Amino acid sequence: xxxxxxxxxxxxxxxxxxxxxxxxxxxxxxxxxxxxxxxxxxxxxxxxxxxxxxxxxxxxxxxxxxxxxxxxxxxxxxxxxxxxxxxxxxxxxxxxxxxxxxxxxxxxxxxxxxxxxxxxxxxxxxxxxxxxxxxxxxxxxxxxxxxxxxxxxxxxxxxxxxxxxxxxxxxxxxxxxxxxxxxxxxxxxxxxxxxxxxxxxxxxxxxxxx
Numbered sequence: 048x049x050x051x052x053x054x055x056x057x058x059x060x061x062x063x064x065x066x067x068x069x070x071x072x073x074x075x076x077x078x079x080x081x082x083x084x085x086x087x088x089x090x091x092x093x094x095x096x097x098x099x100x101x102x103x104x105x106x107x108x109x110x111x112x113x114x115x116x117x118x119x120x121x122x123x124x125x126x127x128x129x130x131x132x133x134x135x136x137x138x139x140x141x142x143x144x145x146x147x148x149x150x151x152x153x154x155x156x157x158x159x160x161x162x163x164x165x166x167x168x169x170x171x172x173x174x175x176x177x178x179x180x181x182x183x184x185x186x187x188x189x190x191x192x193x194x195x196x197x198x199x200x201x202x203x204x205x206x207x208x209x210x211x212x213x214x215x216x217x218x219x220x221x222x223x224x225x226x227x228x229x230x231x232x233x234x235x236x237x238x239x240x241x242x243x244x245x246x247x248x249x250x251x252x253x254x255x256x257x
Contacts, residue, residue, distance in 0.1 A: 048136060049081055050202075051149040052098035052126040057247050066100040068149035069107055070246070072255045076107065077246060078149045082114045085145070088157035091116060094139045095149075096132040098123040129221035133206075134214050148202030152255055154242040160205035167206045167234040169225070171198035172243045182222075183229065183236065190234035192226055200225075201243055 055062035061070060068078035078095075085093060093116050097104050101122065111118030121136040133146060145160045155170060169190055174181045174197070181197025183190050210228065228234040246252050 048094045048096070048133065048140060048144055048146045049078060049149050050096055050129060050132060050146065051078060051104055052096045052101070052123050052132055053150070054099045054126065055150070058249060058252070061249055061252075062099075064100075066097075066103055067246075068104055070252060072152060072246075072252070073257070077152060078104070078108070079114070080152065081147050081149065082108070082111070082116060082118075084155075085147075085157055086115045088161070090145070090157065092119070093117070094119045094121055094136050096121040096123055096127075096136055098126045125218075127216075127218045129219075130211070130214070130224055131217055131219035133221075134211050134219065135216055137208055137211060140208065142208050143205065144208075145205045146203075148245075150246045151202045152242070152244045152246055153201070153203070153239070155201070155203055155239050157203075159237065160203075163205055163235055165233050165235055166210040167225070167228055168204060169234060169236045170201040170203040170239050171236055172201045172239050174199045175245065177245070177247070183225070185236045185238060188235050188237075189232050190225065190229040190236040192229050198238060201239060202245065203239075 051068040055067035058067055069076045097120055105120055108118055119139050178199045182200045184193040184197050
């Protein structure tokens with residue numbers, strides 16, 4: 048699943064007329080980089096949640112055949128935040144599935160997410176300048192809420208449907224679920240030291256060009 052429903056407020060005015068996943072790095076939309084890497088990892092079907100200017104995303108990507116994929120869309124009249132978007136799309140997803148934020152730019156190999164022993168597995172990265180305190184720690188391979196030695200959640204993860212069991216549809220953030228899962232040792236984690244950029248501002252987008 049690729050999360051592509053957000054408004055991209057910090058990217059305005061670029062996102063006033065173009066949804067953030069279709070902003071380009073070296074003339075290729077951000078979301079296309081993910082589609083190509085998912086296909087290379089052996090994934091054959093993708094669900095994309097869309098809201099703000101979502102019809103542009105659907106028009107640009109179509110049914111996915113141009114990328115060797117089958118693409119289905121989960122429409123949100125208003126963006127439901129990360130966990131809410133996942134819960135709405137659960138019926139379209141396999142029992143185990145990968146979730147990627149459309150607006151990160153990375154060289155992470157999605158094949159790392161095809162096998163994990165618990166209900167969820169997160170990818171963390173060294174803390175960027177805009178998130179110096181980090182989000183989570185890693186302790187003996189598990190996600191931890193320890194306030195020391197924290198890293199930043201990369202917006203890349205894999206889940207079993209059971210991780211979202213019993214949650215009602217609606218607007219819902221992901222962080223509280225991850226923190227609860229960490230307490231129960233339901234979530235493993237790994238650190239990615241390669242290329243990763245949260246393309247949250249026009250300046251960060253510009254820094255990736257060329």
